[in-house]
Amino acid sequence: MPEIKTQDFTAASSQAILDPKLRRALDRVAEGFHVARLDRIEEVTQETWDGWKDQAREIKVHTIEHLDYYLDLLDKNVAAAGGQLHFAKDADEANEIVAHIVRTRDIKVATKSKSMVSEELSLNPVLESLGVEVWETDLGEYIIQLAEETPSHLVAPALHKSKEDVAALFTDKLGIPYDEDIYNMAATARTVLRDKFMEADLGISGANFVVAETGTLVIISNEGNGRLCTSAPRVHIGITGMEKIIPSMQDLSTFLRLLPRSATGQRITSYVSMTTGPRRSDDEDGPEEFHLILVDNGRSKMLADPNLREALYCIRCGACLNICPVYSRIGGHAYGWVYPGPIGAVVSPMLVGLAKAKELPQASSLCGACREVCPINIDIPKMLLNLRTKTAESPDSTQRTAPEMERVLARLYAKLMSSPRLLKIAVRFGRFAQKIERITPFFSPLTKDGKWIRKAHLPILSRWTRSRDLPTLPKQTFHEIWQKELSDE
Amino acid sequence: MNNPNMPGTPKSKFLQSVRDALGREDVPPTQPYRRLTETQAELEEQTAQMRKRLEDRLPTLLDKLAQMAALGGWKVHRASGAEDAIDYIQSVARESGTTSIARSTQDVFEQVPVDAALSNLGIKVTTILWDEDMPRETLREEIRQSGIGITGADYALAETGSLVVLPRRGLARLISVVPPVHIALVRAKDLLETLDDLFLLRRLEYHQQGGEMGSYLNLITGPSRTADIEMTIVEGVHGPKEVHMIILG
Numbered sequence: 001m002p003e004i005k006t007q008d009f010t011a012a013s014s015q016a017i018l019d020p021k022l023r024r025a026l027d028r029v030a031e032g033f034h035v036a037r038l039d040r041i042e043e044v045t046q047e048t049w050d051g052w053k054d055q056a057r058e059i060k061v062h063t064i065e066h067l068d069y070y071l072d073l074l075d076k077n078v079a080a081a082g083g084q085l086h087f088a089k090d091a092d093e094a095n096e097i098v099a100h101i102v103r104t105r106d107i108k109v110a111t112k113s114k115s116m117v118s119e120e121l122s123l124n125p126v127l128e129s130l131g132v133e134v135w136e137t138d139l140g141e142y143i144i145q146l147a148e149e150t151p152s153h154l155v156a157p158a159l160h161k162s163k164e165d166v167a168a169l170f171t172d173k174l175g176i177p178y179d180e181d182i183y184n185m186a187a188t189a190r191t192v193l194r195d196k197f198m199e200a201d202l203g204i205s206g207a208n209f210v211v212a213e214t215g216t217l218v219i220i221s222n223e224g225n226g227r228l229c230t231s232a233p234r235v236h237i238g239i240t241g242m243e244k245i246i247p248s249m250q251d252l253s254t255f256l257r258l259l260p261r262s263a264t265g266q267r268i269t270s271y272v273s274m275t276t277g278p279r280r281s282d283d284e285d286g287p288e289e290f291h292l293i294l295v296d297n298g299r300s301k302m303l304a305d306p307n308l309r310e311a312l313y314c315i316r317c318g319a320c321l322n323i324c325p326v327y328s329r330i331g332g333h334a335y336g337w338v339y340p341g342p343i344g345a346v347v348s349p350m351l352v353g354l355a356k357a358k359e360l361p362q363a364s365s366l367c368g369a370c371r372e373v374c375p376i377n378i379d380i381p382k383m384l385l386n387l388r389t390k391t392a393e394s395p396d397s398t399q400r401t402a403p404e405m406e407r408v409l410a411r412l413y414a415k416l417m418s419s420p421r422l423l424k425i426a427v428r429f430g431r432f433a434q435k436i437e438r439i440t441p442f443f444s445p446l447t448k449d450g451k452w453i454r455k456a457h458l459p460i461l462s463r464w465t466r467s468r469d470l471p472t473l474p475k476q477t478f479h480e481i482w483q484k485e486l487s488d489e
Numbered sequence: 490m491n492n493p494n495m496p497g498t499p500k501s502k503f504l505q506s507v508r509d510a511l512g513r514e515d516v517p518p519t520q521p522y523r524r525l526t527e528t529q530a531e532l533e534e535q536t537a538q539m540r541k542r543l544e545d546r547l548p549t550l551l552d553k554l555a556q557m558a559a560l561g562g563w564k565v566h567r568a569s570g571a572e573d574a575i576d577y578i579q580s581v582a583r584e585s586g587t588t589s590i591a592r593s594t595q596d597v598f599e600q601v602p603v604d605a606a607l608s609n610l611g612i613k614v615t616t617i618l619w620d621e622d623m624p625r626e627t628l629r630e631e632i633r634q635s636g637i638g639i640t641g642a643d644y645a646l647a648e649t650g651s652l653v654v655l656p657r658r659g660l661a662r663l664i665s666v667v668p669p670v671h672i673a674l675v676r677a678k679d680l681l682e683t684l685d686d687l688f689l690l691r692r693l694e695y696h697q698q699g700g701e702m703g704s705y706l707n708l709i710t711g712p713s714r715t716a717d718i719e720m721t722i723v724e725g726v727h728g729p730k731e732v733h734m735i736i737l738g
Contacts, residue, residue, distance in 0.1 A: 025719070028719065028720045029720060032716075032720045062518070062522060065511065065513075065518075066513075066517075066518045067507050067511065068504045068505075068507040068508045068511065068513060068515070069516075069517055069518060071500075071503070071504055071507065072500070072504060075500060077700075080700055081701075081702060081704075085500075086495065086497045087497055087498045087499075087500055087503035088497055088498065089498045089503065089506070093496060093497055093498060096496035096497070097495065097496050097497050099496075100494070100495055100496055137727065138717070139715045139717040139718070139726055140715075140717035143717065143718075156716070156717060156720070157717070158717055158718070159717075159720075161718070162719065163718050163719050163721075166718055182718045182719065182721045182723060183723050185718060186715060186718070186723040186725075186726045189726065190725070190726055190727060193727065194727075197727075198629070198633065213524075213525060213692075213695075214695060214702045215702070216702060216706075222713065222714050222715060222716075223713055223714065223715050223726045223727045223728065224666050224713035224726070224727040224728025224729075225726075225727045227662070227666045227707065227728065228663075228666060228667075228727055228728075230705075231662040231663055231666070231705075232629070232663065242507070247522045247524065247525055248522065248524035248525055248692070249688045249691055249692050249695070250524050250685065250688040250689060250692060251524070252684070252688055253683070253684035253685045253688055256684055257684070264716075267557075267560070267561065267649060267650075267710075268561065268649040268651060268708070268710050269710070270562070270709065270710055270711050270712065270713055270714055270728070271707065271708065271709060271710075271713075271728070272651075272707070272708035273705065273706075273707050273708075274705060274706040274707070275704060275705045276702040276703065276704055276705065276706075277702075277704055278704065279656075279704050280656065280703070280704050282619075282658055283656050283662075283704055284617060284618075284619045284625075284628060284656075284658070284659070284660065284661035284662070285619075285625060285628065285629060285661045285662050285663055286656075286662055286704050286705065293497075296498075296503070296506070296507075300506055300507060300509075300510040301510075303507065303510035303511060304509075304510035304511075
């Protein structure tokens, strides 16, 4: 697995939010993808769109509830088509399978099309350690690979790089003259990678969907690199999460309508490439061998938790990233692991462990925009709340976000609020404390009008008032007003 | 095929862990999935209805195909006949300045014989047809050297403006993705209305062929493109920069 930095979320996001360049890049993506998406929905009508969403959800619910059955069916049909399905319980096992294929098939050069799961596995270093030359071929992924970074968006992995960044990178790594013309840079990538496509012994792809009924792997792309990776080399390995399965070929229609529109606002991508097994004996071209690796790597934990199971319906369109007020200000890297944004804030804690990623579920205003744009109607806010409950109540203290003192205070607060007598005493004490604070400049936590506490100098309270204003205690509480003036009427 | 040295979790163990997570027994779904219980006869029936619908709406659907293909980035030419199609191909070839074209071996080229017309322009035309005496690398090199790839269609989808290509003798996967220009010839009889039509047909064929899906199915809609640098759309990044759909009929 790649280095986990989810525990640094607070520091990383505080830093990212100050980066004006990143902010401009994020605005461009949010604007571009989101507006196009809305146009596409208007075109087909909201009613039709909602109908597609319901269908897609129904298919996903059915498939995930019977995942064992469909995995078995898929396995049989991949084999019937002459391919081989491998099951990997975790990243190491998936990497071992790839390594075994590489060693026994004398693989020297590999081309890769976009695969988030391969990021999850940290596959590239494994291949390199085996002496394999690995080439990411999606333009964004290629840029990221040259820069030795990680993707910052599910669909637009290099969005955080400006054209000047890319031009400088190409000059540095490819030794070509500095040229920030985007067309020329794309042409450079075409030229460099064209040779690699033809040279490669191995093509590695992800999968947007795998069809159980026929053993078919489906890749959606715009650049054509996915087609080249799965057509030119003599071995093709598809790697994906076990949740990507759908029962029937005919289910694809719904997903092909939803995914491109939700992701980039396209009616359909330039290419939808479906491959079933290796090339047949009389095909003109195509790979001699086909392997499909299905990865668990923590997914069965999501499956086992009825509150979080629906995270497995995700088709990785990125619509929730584009709309999210948090993601659109801090970008993907701050989330510290492979999957960013609202869905990442659910998935990452489940895959890397809540103890390391407990800050992520807090990274939401719970505004619900992610749920609204999700093409599968995934209730992300509900899952974030569920994870927050876990981070508050977990018996394992490493999973909890609040210090022990805060928990003690919260319990005291609950006691206080449920006893009128104690509350009365506390209010009196509070008024006294406020008075003292007003006359001692050392504390001075109040604003001039005395209505808000902007900064408390008390150990636990200061954690709250750092980012929130608390109202001061009023001269009369409602309780007191009621007793004095209203109770007679 | 199964190699005992291959790492990984055995299927039975993996499926059991999934079942444990779901709290499920090893049984098929109690409510079987509608589509997986359809018989071949039912699929045939649905396909017959689809054919009828396509026939009734053919002129409208051809217009829709042309419209959606253009929106998807195809340069669409509605040819009045074979001669017109050949003229159009000649003009594309001339404009591209290429000296070498690869075309598939498909029966549409009997209706639209392009070879002589292109040879007259001094262009070398390679017909793709692999046989066992020919190394596959030779074929690939021919395609790679070509400035234009010309193919027919298995289907064309009015809903999305997509070309559909399936594996067949004489049609390499690479011919529609490697050359910088792709020309596709679509006949009225290739036309389908929706994605559902396409997948229904494929499912029927899958059943008819005893569970053989064919090694690939490509939907192609417009040129290769990327927006990975600053959301600026660039066409022709790995696949063709220019794609033409010639609609016959």
